[in-house]
Amino acid sequence: MGSATPLTLAEASDSDLLARHVAGDDHAFGELFRRHKDRMWAVALRTCRDPEIAADAVQDGFISAFRRAGSFRGESAVTTWLHRIIVNACLDRLRRIRPTTQLPEYDLSDPRDHHASTEVRLDIEEAMARLPDGQRAALVLVDMHGVPVAEAAAILGVAEGTIKSRCARGRAALAEHLGLRTTERTREPDAGPETS
Template sequence: MPVVDLRSDPQLLAAHRSGERGAFDELVRRHGDRLWSVAYRTLRDPEDAADVLQEALEAAYRRAAAFRGESAVSTWLHRIVVNKCVDRVRHDRARPPSARRLTAARTEREPIALDPAERATERLAVVDALHQLPVEQRMAIVLVDVEGYPVAEAAAILEVPVGTVKSRCARGRVRLAALLGHLREEA
């Protein structure tokens, strides 16, 4: 059984800053799954998500001394991932369509449904609709509605006021409802 490090996130970051090997690894173990989930749900491609997460963790590792402690360590890590995701989305939009990847791997675990084919089709429609939203609305919805972060924490991660997160979520939900209206009609 692995040994659990009981130090707080700020203590681990301080240990990393002072050169302790493995302290940053523990932070990644604690927060890596949620960081990965945000990157994957934002980018929809496991390779892109892995690349962005790698870039974000490298940046956090190198810039640990610049962390001012004005937010939680997990919020700081999420903010770096969000920034890298936004950079990737903007970069991909700037590339010509022929240069973009046409694959969209969808490998998340599905909840058990009565009709798996229908459930998969519905899920793909939701994922596609989510990716038609502007990146700012998509990030807010992924953090609040998909990942379950409280609005205040999502605001800290996105470095915007709480009201901005609320309005981005509201506008995004309206767009999603319009894009997914056909699912209600079929039900």
């Protein structure tokens, strides 16, 4: 018997788990799913803006990853590969739906939730809903999840410059929408969006 014992599933790296799955380990992909399902769900929910569509996209994405695991070449992190699959599943679902879905309803009955912060959150969600899918996906990854531009570019399959451009345009559109909302409420015509 060799001195090195195989790593348990919990100790194995993501790429080891994927390799084990491809080699026929029935439990390896389950561990990969357990590790990353919450983050993938958060990305899907912010990209799709609808819990049912996001749930379907996450399911589609993980089924696709399960089936396509043998095509993973190790050129990026497993999480980057998973992000790409999940975001693409979201965008596919959104393209099929096209009539814009309503914003999800939230339970606003929590007494700790201040009216002003709830209003701002809903304003931001409404503004995000108006963005083109590509801009929204870039902003979700870069601004909301802190994914580096290079990794976001790999996830979405576009150049880094495209990610930067989509983020800049998306931020400008958000600022304009939120600025217009503020102007309407406060009736201050010279309160335009800030330039930074």
